[in-house]
Amino acid sequence: MTEPNPPRQGAVGRRTLLKALGVGGIAAAAGAAARTGAASASTSTSLNDVIVIGAGFAGITAARALRAQGVRAVVLEARDRIGGRTWTTTFAGEQVELGGQWLAESQPLAAAELRRYNIPLISDPDSFPDVAYYPAAEGPRAFDFLSANDHLGTLLAKLFDGTRDYFPRPYEPLYARDLVTGVDKLSLAARLDQLGLSTQDRLWLQGVTDSYSGGDSRTRGLTSMAQWWALGGHTHAGWDAQVATRPQGGMIGLLQRILADAAPDLRLNTPVTTISDNGRQVDVTTRDGRVLSARAVIVAVPANVWRTLRFTAGLPAVHTAASRFGLGVPNVVKFWFRTTGDNGRVYATGRPGDPVSLLLPQRVLANGDVLSVGFAEDPALDITDRAAVEAAIRRIAPGTKLLEHAYGPWGRDRYSLGAWGMRGPNQLVHLPTIQQPHGRLAFATGDIASGWNGAYVDGAIESGMRAARQALDLLQAA
Numbered sequence: 294m295t296e297p298n299p300p301r302q303g304a305v306g307r308r309t310l311l312k313a314l315g316v317g318g319i320a321a322a323a324g325a326a327a328r329t330g331a332a333s334a335s336t337s338t339s340l341n342d343v344i345v346i347g348a349g350f351a352g353i354t355a356a357r358a359l360r361a362q363g364v365r366a367v368v369l370e371a372r373d374r375i376g377g378r379t380w381t382t383t384f385a386g387e388q389v390e391l392g393g394q395w396l397a398e399s400q401p402l403a404a405a406e407l408r409r410y411n412i413p414l415i416s417d418p419d420s421f422p423d424v425a426y427y428p429a430a431e432g433p434r435a436f437d438f439l440s441a442n443d444h445l446g447t448l449l450a451k452l453f454d455g456t457r458d459y460f461p462r463p464y465e466p467l468y469a470r471d472l473v474t475g476v477d478k479l480s481l482a483a484r485l486d487q488l489g490l491s492t493q494d495r496l497w498l499q500g501v502t503d504s505y506s507g508g509d510s511r512t513r514g515l516t517s518m519a520q521w522w523a524l525g526g527h528t529h530a531g532w533d534a535q536v537a538t539r540p541q542g543g544m545i546g547l548l549q550r551i552l553a554d555a556a557p558d559l560r561l562n563t564p565v566t567t568i569s570d571n572g573r574q575v576d577v578t579t580r581d582g583r584v585l586s587a588r589a590v591i592v593a594v595p596a597n598v599w600r601t602l603r604f605t606a607g608l609p610a611v612h613t614a615a616s617r618f619g620l621g622v623p624n625v626v627k628f629w630f631r632t633t634g635d636n637g638r639v640y641a642t643g644r645p646g647d648p649v650s651l652l653l654p655q656r657v658l659a660n661g662d663v664l665s666v667g668f669a670e671d672p673a674l675d676i677t678d679r680a681a682v683e684a685a686i687r688r689i690a691p692g693t694k695l696l697e698h699a700y701g702p703w704g705r706d707r708y709s710l711g712a713w714g715m716r717g718p719n720q721l722v723h724l725p726t727i728q729q730p731h732g733r734l735a736f737a738t739g740d741i742a743s744g745w746n747g748a749y750v751d752g753a754i755e756s757g758m759r760a761a762r763q764a765l766d767l768l769q770a771a
């Protein structure tokens with residue numbers, strides 16, 4: 294996917310581009326860009342229009358939106374692959390996702406992309422469990438899945454009671470600002486405390502909130518999960534629908550289609566270290582010391598990664614605080630694992646403190662082996678150690694015999710430093726500020742989306758589109 298000899302790109306004024314668009318559309322604009330490119334983009338003497346840092350869904354969507362306006366972005370990606378916190382790979386001969394996996398019709402921007410590229414949503418027929426373990430006082434206990442899931446739905450409805458009032462317009466999370474400001478103060482743990490649950494109900498519900506929180510419900514605010522509930526229609530069915538279907542061909546199939554339309558100057562294996570905005574242009578330094586310059590830059594790395602980049606002109610306090618806090622939840626490892634079919638398709642949720650919080654059966658192979666997804670949050674768990682992982686799984690699903698596993702260690706990965714985004718208490722109120730450009734920098738990441746924020750590709754698409762508009766405004770204003 295890397296272009297060995299990327300086409301050169303030079304400074305093209307926004308007016309030039311619009312003029313080119315007026316006479317000949319995108320092809321003419323792209324041609325204009327190519328013709329005016331006099332110097333190599335890999336030196337500080339060449340001024341690109343827009344550099345996008347990060348080739349996840351946010352960055353690639355931003356690049357496509359720019360391309361639609363005749364601006365061909367340079368995309369700098371640290372890893373040797375596109376996709377970021379989505380990572381489609383092969384395990385046990387099957388295509389699997391080690392990061393983002395599910396998309397749903399109720400996610401409007403993701404659904405629009407699927408329609409645009411004629412990609413169907415499919416479900417895994419083997420995801421309905423034969424056995425379902427939930428925590429009980431004595432340890433994991435098998436329950437009838439449908440009735441247990443119904444009960445969990447009742448508990449979730451209690452947890453999110455009030456969302457119709459404080460999120461009346463879920464895509465505008467601050468619409469009921471007075472009401473939601475009060476809710477924003479609450480951590481998930483504080484909200485659980487308000488509910489007066491029985492010991493077992495608390496175990497069940499906190500098992501869910503801890504899992505989403507990366508291990509500790511005290512650290513995350515109520516508002517992210519409550520907003521997802523509202524976005525799904527304020528119902529348990531809407532909640533469950535978010536983890537039921539996936540794009541045929543995987544997340545990578547969708548992203549490659551977007552990339553093809555974006556046709557950026559993509560440079561893989563190019564980690565950025567320093568971003569210097571002098572008010573007229575931005576110089577971006579890569580780890581090998583090269584400097585690329587642009588009139589606007591879209592920073593499309595995870596919010597947690599902002600703290601590892603050097604912004605010579607500084608960052609607004611709200612960005613610094615969010616990155617230090619870590620919008621991306623810590624410690625999460627998502628893993629796929631293969632078991633013999635002896636125990637059937639096993640679903641399990643852990644209790645607070647368990648090293649593994651959730652197991653979801655997905656597929657049964659031709660030989661009867663079962664492929665499942667697991668989530669682990671314990672930083673002490675050595676995910677590379679098969680025996681340790683098997684022991685951790687057995688804590689919530691007794692008798693599991695682990696044959697092999699594959700994993701995405703998001704919290705320990707320097708280019709994500711966390712998994713999905715989830716706000717802490719008192720952070721929703723800062724959303725409008727954190728979405729604003731700073732100087733000649735615009736920010737794109739699902740972590741700061743208005744709608745399906747943090748844990749959803751839909752939000753990454755939303756933020757990429759916003760950042761592209763902001764970058765175009767910066768070009769126009771120049």
Ligand SMILES: Cc1cc2nc3c(=O)[nH]c(=O)nc-3n(C[C@H](O)[C@H](O)[C@H](O)COP(=O)(O)OP(=O)(O)OC[C@H]3O[C@@H](n4cnc5c(N)ncnc54)[C@H](O)[C@@H]3O)c2cc1C
Nearest residue numbers: 347349350351371377378393394395565738739748749750
């Ligand atoms: C385990 C897990 C499960 C998830 N499940 C789902 C799901 O089922 N459905 C769903 O919709 N969403 C899910 N999500 C969330 C979804 O994957 C993310 O919200 C989305 O992928 C974020 O996209 P992004 O572009 O904002 O960030 P990223 O995908 O993280 O992209 C950022 C890019 O920036 C690059 N980068 C970082 N540092 C640098 C640097 N210094 N220089 C250059 N490049 C750099 C990274 O390598 C990366 O490619 C999940 C996430 C995780 C981690």
